[in-house]
Amino acid sequence: ILNVEQSPQSLHVQEGDSTNFTCSFPSSNFYALHWYRWETAKSPEALFVMTLNGDEKKKGRISATLNTKEGYSYLYIKGSQPEDSATYLCAFSDTGNQFYFGTGTSLTVIP
Amino acid sequence: GAGVSQSPSNKVTEKGKDVELRCDPISGHTALYWYRQSLGQGLEFLIYFQGNSAPDKSGLPSDRFSAERTGGSVSTLTIQRTQQEDSAVYLCASSLSRPTGTQYFGPGTRLLVL
Numbered sequence: 456i457l458n459v460e461q462s463p464q465s466l467h468v469q470e471g472d473s474t475n476f477t478c479s480f481p482s483s484n485f486y487a488l489h490w491y492r493w494e495t496a497k498s499p500e501a502l503f504v505m506t507l508n509g510d511e512k513k514k515g516r517i518s519a520t521l522n523t524k525e526g527y528s529y530l531y532i533k534g535s536q537p538e539d540s541a542t543y544l545c546a547f548s549d550t551g552n553q554f555y556f557g558t559g560t561s562l563t564v565i566p
Numbered sequence: 567g568a569g570v571s572q573s574p575s576n577k578v579t580e581k582g583k584d585v586e587l588r589c590d591p592i593s594g595h596t597a598l599y600w601y602r603q604s605l606g607q608g609l610e611f612l613i614y615f616q617g618n619s620a621p622d623k624s625g626l627p628s629d630r631f632s633a634e635r636t637g638g639s640v641s642t643l644t645i646q647r648t649q650q651e652d653s654a655v656y657l658c659a660s661s662l663s664r665p666t667g668t669q670y671f672g673p674g675t676r677l678l679v680l
Contacts, residue, residue: 498570499659546669554614558607558608
């Protein structure tokens, strides 16, 4: 079993603050890294998938970077809004076709 | 278009009873996954189907759990002789391919075993 770690486990920020969290994964046998947003009482929703070292993806105020050599990805949220409150999950795919989710970072944006 | 659907949305059962959870994936998606989230835990992989290949059952927690996928589409997860620790949200997801394919999740089935 492979460890995908996310930090912090939970985070409270004020509306308007920018924030970021980390996903750490094994640097060997890397295939793809996914980010999902999971709002309470809804299904996880895909944000990004990244496959190349140095990839950067952006969707509105949310962006992500990838470092496959050192095994980490950052998710950034600029100017947090209450609707950004959710659990953010990362998932790692390896070359053996396995798919592993982290335990998530729970973000609460305080109005 | 239609997303992944799951039924029932909620299920309350008594310890020892069998339950069946259903997943309808997005049409054309060859990969189908089952996960569960127990209270306070992350997503736990249960089983994966890819086309007509033998399923990857490595995540099933015990032999009380089984799943099948008929005709490469609808999947049923069966839990026999349910235990209280089986209480969780059971999520189904489908994707076009693996491992880079984005997974699209259903709304989940909330199972409570009394």
